[in-house]
Amino acid sequence: METLPMSMDRDSLIQLLSEIDTVLLDCDGVLWQGAQGMDVIPRSREALERLKQMGKRVFLITNNSTKTQDHYFAKCRQLGFNVEKDHILSSPYIAAQYLKEIGFDKKAYIIGSPGLAEEIQKVGITTIGTGPETIEGPLYNAVVEGKLGLDPGVGAVVVGFDRDFNYDKLLRATCYLKDPDCLFIATNTDEKYIVQGTNYHLPAAGIIVNAIEAASERPARVMGKPSLNIFHMLQARFNLQPEKTLLFGDTLHTDILFGNESGMWSILVLSGVSTLMEARELPQDPQKQKQLPLFYLQSLGDILTLMDEQVNGGVNEQQN
Amino acid sequence: METLPMSMDRDSLIQLLSEIDTVLLDCDGVLWQGAQGMDVIPRSREALERLKQMGKRVFLITNNSTKTQDHYFAKCRQLGFNVEKDHILSSPYIAAQYLKEIGFDKKAYIIGSPGLAEEIQKVGITTIGTGPETIEGPLYNAVVEGKLGLDPGVGAVVVGFDRDFNYDKLLRATCYLKDPDCLFIATNTDEKYIVQGTNYHLPAAGIIVNAIEAASERPARVMGKPSLNIFHMLQARFNLQPEKTLLFGDTLHTDILFGNESGMWSILVLSGVSTLMEARELPQDPQKQKQLPLFYLQSLGDILTLMDEQVNGGVNEQQN
Structure with a gap:
């Protein structure tokens, strides 16, 4: 039996995306990183764009306590992330x-x-x-x-x-x-x-x-993750349904715990704080089992690779 | 059955003093208190003097991290506490x-x-x-x-x-x-x-x-109480024997825990941090039972009252 979390595969992703209507993205470590948080993580922009093209509502939720919603909105425009201002929820805003x-x-x-x-x-x-x-x-x-x-x-x-x-x-x-x-x-x-x-x-x-x-x-x-304040706010304002929501986060004890406690789907990306080794050690600690994501990906951009694999698979089948 | 800790009575004190050769005194809340720690607690000076007259070795042990041994020695002289310099052990010194x-x-x-x-x-x-x-x-x-x-x-x-x-x-x-x-x-x-x-x-x-x-x-x-560093130092330097040592302290989770962990006798005085109510609640919490003193006194000076009661009792007996 494979140890949780599992590396996400094409079929699981396609299945999951067909069931959800909303995507929550953590920012630092998922979309960008570095000293000023200005280093865009490769293909995160394109992945976000693809999710929107598929009709998913996208929210950015961040624990960063130093920036306002306006700061984040300006930063997203500057870095090319196309997200509505009221879909950006930082811990000071909450x-x-x-x-x-x-x-x-x-x-x-x-x-x-x-x-x-x-x-x-x-x-x-x-x-x-x-x-x-x-x-x-x-x-x-x-x-x-x-x-x-x-x-x-x-x-x-x-x-x-x-x-x-x-x-x-x-x-x-x-x-x-x-x-x-x-x-x-x-x-x-x-x-x-x-x-x-x-x-x-x-x-x-x-x-x-x-x-x-x-x-x-x-x-x-x-106010921030893993507390459920932000979840209740999203429920009340945007009718967010946890079983139709997928969260991408880089930190087990905030992002993934928040997703699991809220009843959402959650995927750990390895482009930030938490490592795969840390995730693999979670099942041994009963205190930490609620931090366990079902799947992991190297980074958000990997959803593009997986989705494109499927397209190729389809093409090959047609050729055979 | 009386709830622990018990109010110390004359017989218990006399019995205890006959078995011990060393007394450890916490400073702030036991000997003095107040803004600059210059307010001598009534009769603490006389109580210390009496213990010395009885042939007990007296050590001052304090967690205060801001003062040197020299500072404490000068302060003791100024306030009239007669203690040898090398019997003053503060956490910076340790x-x-x-x-x-x-x-x-x-x-x-x-x-x-x-x-x-x-x-x-x-x-x-x-x-x-x-x-x-x-x-x-x-x-x-x-x-x-x-x-x-x-x-x-x-x-x-x-x-x-x-x-x-x-x-x-x-x-x-x-x-x-x-x-x-x-x-x-x-x-x-x-x-x-x-x-x-x-x-x-x-x-x-x-x-x-x-x-x-x-x-x-x-x-x-x-370094300070309740860690046993100071106990090991006293053992090594002064051949301190815990079963022959009595500690007076005003704080349950430092002084009394230290005394109990070291195997000393310990008495809580109520002239400082911990209250009798806090002491009485300890038995309900298994985590805190090691903070439980056998006896309490309102203040160090009360040993004089108890000892003088005995003298009066003796006088009365002689008169009868």
Whole structure:
């Protein structure tokens, strides 16, 4: 018996594509990669185009917490990915929409990028906290004397990747979260960004989220994958049906877990974070079996190869 | 049956004191407290003096990662606690002694206070990293181009409480720790400092240690309580025998766990971090039963009350 996940073959792909009407694509590691995320992964553009030609609805869903929907839309146009703006859902966008939907009307303390703050501001919420922050003088005294510079209008702490994250921000977030009515929102819990071509990685938003969770002794409400917020939003807005949806992702513990938990079909592509070895080791760990994709592909573009094989097969049959 | 821990009574104390020759005292929350740790807890000085008069060896053991042995010795003299300098063991001192004992001869990258660096330097090790640190420009590019400012002479990352902790330090530590030969030392894993008189607390060294552990995907070797490093050091240097040692501590998951794991007697004092309610809830959690002290006291000074009760009792008996 072959070990899961299986290398995807032509028949399985054709079968799957005939049953689904919607495709969800992760971005970094699936469509593009590299320092600025400007290196298009070969044939990902053409694969996306082919899916659209087949009548599939295509959504981009990304945990990247630093960019707005507008940033992504501009980037897609620049790189030649033809996707409607409202079909692009990033974790800051989901966080902003969530706050809007629950009628949040206080200020948000942002530990995150200007992009995260911008997206939150777009739904009419005032944000504070982005950029370097420092509390003057000894901290213990600042706490005792109420000189932490806390804003009494804050009703939510929203956390994503923050290059300016430091101890003083950690302390302020911890103090805001002491109030049980203060919301605690995290964009995503990814723990590392792969730095292509090096042995190193960048600690990602999940490290910062974990630190604030530990310091505040509270769990964050996570917006990105694998949380199902984004799934519920897609269901409500676009009538997405999980059994008719196929997800392509490069990360087992976010993308594939999200797909499986939502009841979607999911395919791991090996052009990003997770390796085939990691996927093959999953069945041994009962905690991780929900991260197991049925199939894998080297990259999204391989669906073209598989589909073209079928066409050739058809031609050969006609010739015989 | 009374729920553990039990309020300590006169007979138990007298019995216990007759069996032990050594007393370990935690400092903050047992001897003193407050913003600068300069508020002596009532009668703690007299209690320590009485223990010494009874011929007990007294050691101060503290997880505080910001002060050197010299700092503590000066503070004890200032506050009137009469303890020999080499009987004061703080987590930076233990870290420094550990590195000395294993013959460590590279540089140490310190995420911690000047006090931690000073203690490490005292055993002849060069330290870098204390104070504010910033990596210029976009981080992804800095990693790709090898411009993180990493020092190839570094052979250990030593982590304690660091007011200057920030993302760039987290990244540098993560990169150093990518080398499996680089040691990873943590002073302590306390997660909060109580700020007396407020609803708030300061995130402590453990939050920083956890973040670096998560980012580097490596566990730190912890020097302070509840790790047994300090116990082994006391055994080797002072022939400390756990069954003849009594520990007073205010924190269940560091002090009391350390005492129990070492096979010592331990008493929880309620003048610091842990509450009686927390102690009473421990038996319900199998994971936490090793944090359960046999007895509790409101504060260290209560041993005087108990001992004086006995004297009065004796006087009364003589009078009768």
